[in-house]
């Protein structure tokens with residue numbers, strides 16, 4: 001790689017949730033359009049970007065350690081440009097700039113549309129300052145201007161105009177091509193969150209809940225379908241709060257904000273008066289399903305257990321291409337803890353919702369059961385053994401497909417951090433986490449077993465974990481012989497594997513895909529519409545590349561947890 005190439009080569013590492021993955025995708029598209037190229041190893045890059053997550057301290061620690069390493073590298077390569085994007089840049093930019101002088105740019109999630117300009121500036125400044133410095137003189141490094149842009153800390157005002165919401169332009173400018181997606185894509189429908197759960201930084205880092213115009217969303221889905229995407233996951237922190245009031249470019253009024261003339265009935269369907277120009281979440285799902293038939297699978301994450309209307313469940317029931325899957329975090333089974341978390345529902349409310357959803361979507365003999373995944377926090381402030389037992393009971397009752405289980409991590413700026421003592425010892429958090437993982441494993445085993453013998457359609461995502469490891473070993477061997485980097489099935493197999501939940505966020509989960517990998521055929525990994533993993537052999541007469549991004553039919557032959565072994569029919 002020449003020096004000039006290196007200046008335009010970017011390494012971008014993403015931490016955290018699907019929302020961050022989508023942000024990274026949009027940033028990559030915007031930077032590619034300006035001539036930047038993306039590389040999969042930091043050492044090949046002249047620009048290093050971290051898209052960060054602040055939800056738990058572990059994710060932040062990882063970034064801090066990467067930045068520490070980069071400080072050493074930057075002494076040798078003064079023109080290297082380093083940027084911190086996302087929630088850490090929003091939450092902690094002043095102190096981070098001070099602690100990590102190697103950082104040139106900090107850009108919060110509400111300002112990502114400005115990143116291309118900032119980066120261009122930083123690249124030019126670094127290069128000219130480094131080029132003009134006398135040998136051995138490093139003083140210019142401190143004088144090179146660091147830029148910190150925070151977007152939503154003050155939470156935007158309700159009078160925000162269309163023109164002002166340049167962030168919407170970033171979503172609108174999304175580059176859509178078969179190269180960007182292998183059959184599957186995320187589409188954002190809401191940004192931010194208004195819930196203020198006492199443990200959570202998201203309302204502070206991502207700002208107020210805002211809903212994108214339905215026409216923009218439907219258009220984006222159409223463009224994705226035209227480019228070959230067949231599975232779309234709609235994204236929002238509380239996706240079921242989606243509610244767009246026409247007339248505004250980006251609507252801020254969601255179901256959490258009581259409005260004149262509107263009522264909720266016990267957390268069920270929100271009443272929308274005839275003639276009102278409102279698109280509800282149910283309306284939006286229906287529109288996408290009907291207007292974009294090229295999308296063979298439509299799903300959404302993350303649902304908030306309250307405010308989930310029967311209207312949404314009806315659309316799920318009546319729309320054959322909608323997935324039977326809900327990711328609906330309960331966080332705790334104890335009402336006292338839920339109250340302390342400010343979740344706004346009880347364990348009984350949660351059970352009522354799950355039973356209502358299962359009853360509504362139950363189709364005898366159709367083999368498409370509703371599958372429910374969740375998140376749990378153990379060791380939240382004041383959680384007793386009795387509270388914890390209640391969480392275990394709830395897990396048994398709900399029969400979750402899987403749960404992402406987190407140890408409570410106090411986050412500066414949150415209500416819990418300010419007001420509630422973090423009084424559950426680390427050893428107790430660890431024990432509860434392990435106990436819950438073991439319990440969830442037995443529940444997941446039962447869920448997995450219930451599929452054995454069934455015929456299920458699956459969306460093929462790529463090579464199985466075993467196959468990826470095999471390819472990595474082959475690549476390492478090849479590289480040691482002076483070869484070139486390897487991609488199989490369009491996947492960059494040299495990328496670092498994500499943590500267990502697939503999001504690199506430091507959670508403990510029972511969803512690990514641990515396929516056996518004994519066969520000599522190439523193994524593929526795929527998902528059912530209820531989000532169970534199915535591993536199966538690629539037919540010998542078909543290239544793996546040709547399978548990825550397709551929906552095929554398999555018969556399930558065995559199950560280990562929620563990783564199912566299948567054979568293609």
Ligand code: 5AD
Pocket residue numbers: 055056199200201329331375376377406407408409410411
């Ligand atoms: N500590 C531990 N887990 C947390 N989560 C959010 N904030 C915290 C925290 N401070 C978890 C919740 C949420 C998921 C995305 O992260 O379970 O649903």
Ligand code: SF4
Pocket residue numbers: 193194195196197200201202203237238304
């Ligand atoms: Fe955080 Fe609660 Fe909003 Fe989820 S609903 S993003 S946990 S504040």
